[in-house]
Amino acid sequence: xxxxxxxxxxxxxxxxxxxxxxxxxxxxxxxxxxxxxxxxxxxxxxxxxxxxxxxxxxxxxxxxxxxxxxxxxxxxxxxxxxxxxxxxxxxxxxxxxxxxxxxxxxxxxxxxxxxxxxxxxxxxxxxxxxxxxxxxxxxxxxxxxxxxxxxxxxxxxxx
Amino acid sequence: xxxxxxxxxxxxxxxxxxxxxxxxxxxxxxxxxxxxxxxxxxxxxxxxxxxxxxxxxxxxxxxxxxxxxxxxxxxxxxxxxxxxxxxxxxxxxxxxxxxxxxxxxxxxxxxxxxxxxxxxxxxxxxxxxxxxxxxxxxxxxxxxxxxxxxxxxxxxxxxxxxxxxxxxxxxxxxxxxxxxxxxxxxxxxxxxxxxxxxxxxxxxxxxxxxxxxxxxxxxxxxxxxxxxxxxxxxxxxxxxxxxxxxxxxxxxxxxxxxxxxxxxxxxxxxxxxxxxxxxxxxxxxxxxxxxxxxxxxxxxxxxxxxxxxxxxxxxxxxxxxxxxxxxxxxxxxxxx
Numbered sequence: 223x224x225x226x227x228x229x230x231x232x233x234x235x236x237x238x239x240x241x242x243x244x245x246x247x248x249x250x251x252x253x254x255x256x257x258x259x260x261x262x263x264x265x266x267x268x269x270x271x272x273x274x275x276x277x278x279x280x281x282x283x284x285x286x287x288x289x290x291x292x293x294x295x296x297x298x299x300x301x302x303x304x305x306x307x308x309x310x311x312x313x314x315x316x317x318x319x320x321x322x323x324x325x326x327x328x329x330x331x332x333x334x335x336x337x338x339x340x341x342x343x344x345x346x347x348x349x350x351x352x353x354x355x356x357x358x359x360x361x362x363x364x365x366x367x368x369x370x371x372x373x374x375x376x377x378x379x380x381x
Numbered sequence: 382x383x384x385x386x387x388x389x390x391x392x393x394x395x396x397x398x399x400x401x402x403x404x405x406x407x408x409x410x411x412x413x414x415x416x417x418x419x420x421x422x423x424x425x426x427x428x429x430x431x432x433x434x435x436x437x438x439x440x441x442x443x444x445x446x447x448x449x450x451x452x453x454x455x456x457x458x459x460x461x462x463x464x465x466x467x468x469x470x471x472x473x474x475x476x477x478x479x480x481x482x483x484x485x486x487x488x489x490x491x492x493x494x495x496x497x498x499x500x501x502x503x504x505x506x507x508x509x510x511x512x513x514x515x516x517x518x519x520x521x522x523x524x525x526x527x528x529x530x531x532x533x534x535x536x537x538x539x540x541x542x543x544x545x546x547x548x549x550x551x552x553x554x555x556x557x558x559x560x561x562x563x564x565x566x567x568x569x570x571x572x573x574x575x576x577x578x579x580x581x582x583x584x585x586x587x588x589x590x591x592x593x594x595x596x597x598x599x600x601x602x603x604x605x606x607x608x609x610x611x612x613x614x615x616x617x618x619x620x621x622x623x624x625x626x627x628x629x630x631x632x633x634x635x636x637x638x639x640x641x642x643x644x645x646x647x648x649x650x651x652x653x654x655x656x657x658x659x660x661x662x663x664x665x666x667x668x669x670x671x672x673x674x675x676x677x678x679x680x681x682x683x684x685x686x687x688x689x690x691x692x693x694x695x696x697x698x699x700x701x702x703x704x705x706x707x708x709x710x711x712x713x714x715x716x717x
Binding site for chain 2: 283289
């Protein structure tokens with residue numbers, strides 16, 4: 223049971239990573255949702271015993287590798303996000319659809335703001351409000367996935 | 382619906398107080414500390430460079446897979462491009478080739494003439510830089526930096542620091558090399574500066590990338606500086622990285638405010654990154670080869686001046702020793 227679930231976790235993470243590696247450019251690059259983080263949040267909610275803060279950190283390192291930034295920036299952002307997801311995991315499963323979407327949106331924003339703080343420390347310039355667009359597209363993607371039957375444990379659909 | 386409910390029940394059944402390992406907060410503290418240590422190591426020390434290179438090499442197959450869809454799309458659209466379009470393009474290219482061949486002929490004569498004149502003036506030869514053609518694999522994924530990834534890397538003898546040029550002008554510099562690809566920081570990136578010269582009056586300055594917009598700044602120039610809107614900026618070549626005379630940017634806006642002693646000059650880069658797929662990576666000539674050549678040149682010119690200084694009669698007498706020139710050249714230090 224566990225091994226099959228573990229396999230699907232790794233497979234979905236690799237797929238999300240492939241989505242990240244696609245040659246995005248221009249407007250698509252600005253709108254690109256954080257696929258990897260969305261998949262991690264999903265597994266943190268669904269299988270907190272298999273996917274934990276450490277998993278998020280490891281995956282974050284690979285995202286750092288793909289973006290070519292300083293090692294550890296995405297890893298730290300994902301760690302912080304994963305912590306907030308795990309802390310409220312019990313409640314998240316019991317939330318109804320709207321509450322859950324709101325909370326996931328908050329998690330995406332937390333990850334982006336952590337990254338913004340880290341990048342600002344290393345001398346990057348602020349990018350304006352358009353920087354937060356990936357969170358919005360990310361939550362849209364989440365909602366679409368839920369509408370297509372992805373079970374994220376939202377109460378309203380179970381009853 | 383029942384299935385979903387059962388599933389959730391199963392979730393709740395996992396006993397929380399068995400085998401959960403350290404608490405989430407402990408994990409957060411541990412992994413945050415680890416990330417901070419990694420960040421410090423990566424930005425201040427050189428330990429992680431080879432690790433990064435190896436990991437990127439391992440991930441290369443994934444990257445190839447990710448690039449497949451666009452490659453497939455491009456190939457098929459090329460395959461189905463119409464006969465008419467190809468004819469048009471062919472004609473255009475022929476015309477371009479003709480124009481450029483005429484320019485090239487002129488360039489050849491000019492280059493010869495230039496060499497001749499340099500020889501007469503006994504100036505050192507201008508550096509010859511060789512270049513490698515690369516293709517843009519994808520645009521950098523970090524929204525904070527302006528970077529592109531080119532499909533030429535260490536295995537193609539690409540070194541960090543090489544200038545990257547496209548058909549219309551300079552676009553950036555190689556900042557990181559991987560075994561099969563390399564990372565190019567664009568001139569519009571905040572961290573990159575490029576020495577330039579105003580084409581109209583030869584004024585030298587340094588252009589900095591703006592970072593946010595696709596523009597360049599010319600800071601620290603006084604308000605009375607002789608720069609006008611529309612001025613072309615070319616590389617000055619005094620840095621030994623960029624070949625001299627390549628187009629960099631055009632001045633688009635000059636703001637002079639009474640409260641600042643400096644003019645605010647904004648330029649738009651000439652080279653287009655989104656428009657082209659091919660770029661040239663211009664390598665820096667190797668430093669250990671150069672001084673020998675310079676010495677050779679110097680020794681040769683010294684020999685000549687020696688001969689010139691002497692009277693014709695002496696010159697005739699000394700004709701035979703000049704045949705030993707190669708001998709002298711082998712130890713140029715003795716001559717200097």
